[in-house]
Amino acid sequence: MANDVVIVGASFAGVACAVAAARAGADVRVLERRRDPGERLHTTGIVVKEALAEIDAIAPLPESLARPIRGVRLHAPGGASIALDSPGYFFLATDTPALMRWLVDRAREAGVAVDCGVPFDGASRAAGGWRLPDGTGTRFLVGADGPKSRVARSAGLGLNARFLFGEEIEIAGASLAEPDRLHCFLDARRARGYIGWMFAGVGVVQAGLAGTHARGGGTPDADEFVAAVAPRVGLSGGHARARRAGLIPIGGPVAPGAADRVTLIGDAAGLVSPLTAGGIHTALESGRRLGVALGVARAGPAWRDATAPLVVAPPAPRFRAKRLARAIYDRVQSDRLFDLAIGNRAFAALARLVFFHRRGLASPAAWRDLIR
Numbered sequence: 001m002a003n004d005v006v007i008v009g010a011s012f013a014g015v016a017c018a019v020a021a022a023r024a025g026a027d028v029r030v031l032e033r034r035r036d037p038g039e040r041l042h043t044t045g046i047v048v049k050e051a052l053a054e055i056d057a058i059a060p061l062p063e064s065l066a067r068p069i070r071g072v073r074l075h076a077p078g079g080a081s082i083a084l085d086s087p088g089y090f091f092l093a094t095d096t097p098a099l100m101r102w103l104v105d106r107a108r109e110a111g112v113a114v115d116c117g118v119p120f121d122g123a124s125r126a127a128g129g130w131r132l133p134d135g136t137g138t139r140f141l142v143g144a145d146g147p148k149s150r151v152a153r154s155a156g157l158g159l160n161a162r163f164l165f166g167e168e169i170e171i172a173g174a175s176l177a178e179p180d181r182l183h184c185f186l187d188a189r190r191a192r193g194y195i196g197w198m199f200a201g202v203g204v205v206q207a208g209l210a211g212t213h214a215r216g217g218g219t220p221d222a223d224e225f226v227a228a229v230a231p232r233v234g235l236s237g238g239h240a241r242a243r244r245a246g247l248i249p250i251g252g253p254v255a256p257g258a259a260d261r262v263t264l265i266g267d268a269a270g271l272v273s274p275l276t277a278g279g280i281h282t283a284l285e286s287g288r289r290l291g292v293a294l295g296v297a298r299a300g301p302a303w304r305d306a307t308a309p310l311v312v313a314p315p316a317p318r319f320r321a322k323r324l325a326r327a328i329y330d331r332v333q334s335d336r337l338f339d340l341a342i343g344n345r346a347f348a349a350l351a352r353l354v355f356f357h358r359r360g361l362a363s364p365a366a367w368r369d370l371i372r
């Protein structure tokens with residue numbers, strides 16, 4: 001029996017795509033290698049304000065799964081810090097294991113067959129679609145399987161080539177002096193190419209850092225980082241309960257991201273902000289857009305015509321300005337510079353732009369704000 005759509009990966013991108021395609025009438029199956037979608041997480045799970053609408057498009061997010069954080073405290077390496085605020089803006093710290101299980105439940109509710117504990121190990125082309133190793137078939141294959149996509153390799157699509165590596169500790173039973181802020185740490189030595197972070201999440205303090213990932217290079221040391229910054233944020237009590245770690249693709253969209261009857265979304269497609277390394281919003285958005293587009297394609301003549309090529313590639317961000325900003329950050333990142341800049345008004349305005357992305361980095365309004 002052939003499914004309309006097989007999606008590999010039951011995380012943000014995969015679930016958003018599955019729900020949208022199923023609601024458009026498609027017969028959708030999702031393959032997820034983890035037995036429990038809430039286990040072995042590799043994300044901090046901070047959801048930016050703009051992404052809430054994407055979650056709500058799946059189903060209204062239960063309050064118990066998230067906690068708003070309304071401001072940022074940016075710490076320079078030498079110890080100075082500034083508070084950054086943007087009225088009306090917020091981040092959501094999430095109970096990420098519960099959120100992932102909730103998302104999969106919503107997909108099942110929409111009629112999607114989600115097979116957990118089933119790793120995808122490649123597919124071969126068949127007339128008008130794909131054949132999977134278990135003997136089943138599908139008219140369309142979707143790679144929502146993260147930064148090292150097996151679908152991309154199997155279908156000969158583009159692969160991510162530049163990464164950050166992030167490591168985070170969940171600290172249970174701890175508290176912070178300023179629990180309503182996301183603490184971010186500029187630290188060129190410990191977090192080369194990125195930053196460190198700590199915040200009070202849902203019932204747990206989360207602390208970690210990420211840095212440029214190169215084969216044979218060192219990896220961030222989250223334990224040493226937490227010990228070093230604990231006094232600066234008044235971290236008291238608690239014990240490490242779990243760890244999250246993983247690769248973050250920062251090279252921009254892969255090419256090609258789609259071919260005949262196969263499309264990549266989310267991290268697999270390289271749809272992560274090269275500057276902030278946030279990918280949940282774009283994963284949800286790219287998933288929903290593809291799901292809707294597949295619903296439209298399914299009603300067209302090419303869907304059932306084995307001789308007709310069918311490429312479905314909805315618009316996705318190119319991140320041009322953010323790729324440029326990343327290149328600049330990689331070159332200028334210096335602890336000395338951060339210590340000098342932290343008290344400067346223009347630097348604070350630039351930081352607000354990056355953290356609260358109220359407007360595109362390239363917009364004239366954003367730059368007016370900066371030079372005011």
Ligand SMILES: Cc1cc2nc3c(=O)[nH]c(=O)nc-3n(C[C@H](O)[C@H](O)[C@H](O)COP(=O)(O)OP(=O)(O)OC[C@H]3O[C@@H](n4cnc5c(N)ncnc54)[C@H](O)[C@@H]3O)c2cc1C
Binds near residue numbers: 012042147244
């Ligand atoms: C340490 C860390 C912290 C982060 N923090 C944030 C943050 O706070 N906010 C933010 O916006 N972004 C964050 N990101 C980035 C964000 O997590 C990703 O951009 C987002 O999870 C991408 O979603 P996705 O659905 O595309 O892929 P993923 O979340 O990577 O999901 C891929 C899914 O595919 C499954 N899979 C993979 N291979 C196979 C296979 N062969 N067969 C079957 N299933 C398979 C995986 O098990 C997984 O469930 C972070 C990343 C890391 C590494």
